[in-house]
Amino acid sequence: MKKVVLLTLMSAVAAMCLSVWGSVAAVQKKAAPKGKGPDAAGLYQAQCAKCHGADGKGIPSLPDIPNFVDAKWQASRTDKHLTDGINDGAGIMPGFKATIKPAEVRALVLYVRAFAKK
Numbered sequence: 882m883k884k885v886v887l888l889t890l891m892s893a894v895a896a897m898c899l900s901v902w903g904s905v906a907a908v909q910k911k912a913a914p915k916g917k918g919p920d921a922a923g924l925y926q927a928q929c930a931k932c933h934g935a936d937g938k939g940i941p942s943l944p945d946i947p948n949f950v951d952a953k954w955q956a957s958r959t960d961k962h963l964t965d966g967i968n969d970g971a972g973i974m975p976g977f978k979a980t981i982k983p984a985e986v987r988a989l990v991l992y993v994r995a996f997a998k999k
């Protein structure tokens with residue numbers, strides 16, 4: 882009799898482990914979707930928003946911070962200009978060449994451009 886109880890308990894524990902493992906795997910899949918391009922929005926929020934603002938208008942207390950929403954500012958800069966700025970830095974902005982991959986920098990340029998299209 883005792884053996885049966887023990888066996889039932891053990892299989893219950895095993896089932897619990899399996900379901901926990903299953904949901905962890907599901908969460909990991911969600912966090913890193915396969916086949917998707919660089920996460921420009923995530924990068925921007927993590928690395929750029931502290932100076933450029935989540936809305937792209939720039940933190941007002943920073944001198945020379947561009948307003949990405951301003952179509953005139955956008956028109957005054959080429960894509961290469963933006964790419965070079967992100968890679969090599971500009972003014973107080975550090976260069977990101979060492980930490981952000983070229984494909985991600987391209988995605989960030991498109992992300993910066995998109996602020997003026999809204």
Ligand code: HEC
Binds near residue numbers: 925
């Ligand atoms: C420490 C604050 C700071 C951070 C962090 C920062 N920037 Fe900047 N960024 C600036 C400032 C200030 C300028 C204006 C520099 C100038 O023209 O003197 C600027 C300029 C730019 C420009 C225009 C470049 C040019 O030459 O006109 C782009 C594009 C840009 N930033 C994108 C980004 C992106 C993308 C990130 C995140 C990967 C980022 N910035 C992170 C402060 C920052």
